[in-house]
Amino acid sequence: MAYFEWADDLVIDHGPIDADHRHLVDLVNELHTATSEGRGREVVNKVLNELIGYTSAHLQREEARMAAVHFPNLAGHKIGHQHFVDSLNDLRQKYEAGSITVAAQLSTVLRDWLSLHIRRSDKELLDFIRKNQAKSGSGP
């Protein structure tokens, strides 16, 4: 069983947002493997940088999609994204400063934030899209 399992209740759009989320899940698993197997700093750093880069690209793509469909809670959603980026950067700094305990925390923080954020906050986009489609009569 993977450290971070993909599950049906993580599905948002059966499209690009899910593809991003699935890739993030894969990267969190990769990071977890690297840290739990005690891989060298070089390997962990590489995965961590990829994860942070991909996360910020995903958040921007998601916000652009939300803006395009006039999602009403975009401002609030952006604040949640920013908090997460801040805490991730903070952890990376601590990790780079040599904190060994941070390495193990990283995959936990990422997994917990992502699964909760997708299930609670990103899901609001799914509900909004569904409501709009019902209104325009184009089905679920």
Ligand SMILES: [Fe+2]
């Ligand atoms: Fe997302």
Ligand SMILES: [Fe+2]
């Ligand atoms: Fe989001």
